[in-house]
Amino acid sequence: MDKIRALAKEGRRSINMQLCIAVESYLEQYEKEHGEIPVPGED
Structure with a gap:
């Protein structure tokens, strides 16, 4: 969590963002390696 906090501060973002x-x-990296993740109801 400390690393996320540090990156957020560096990027002037909230921790949530x-x-x-x-x-x-x-998710982008995962889909590059394994293909698109199917999402029910999203066609």
Whole structure:
């Protein structure tokens, strides 16, 4: 959590926004390696 806090401060973001960015980045990387994640109801 301290590392997330440090990145948020460096980027002048809230911790919540920094966590959102981290999750989006993770999902993009995951989909590059494994293909798109199917989401029910999203066609």
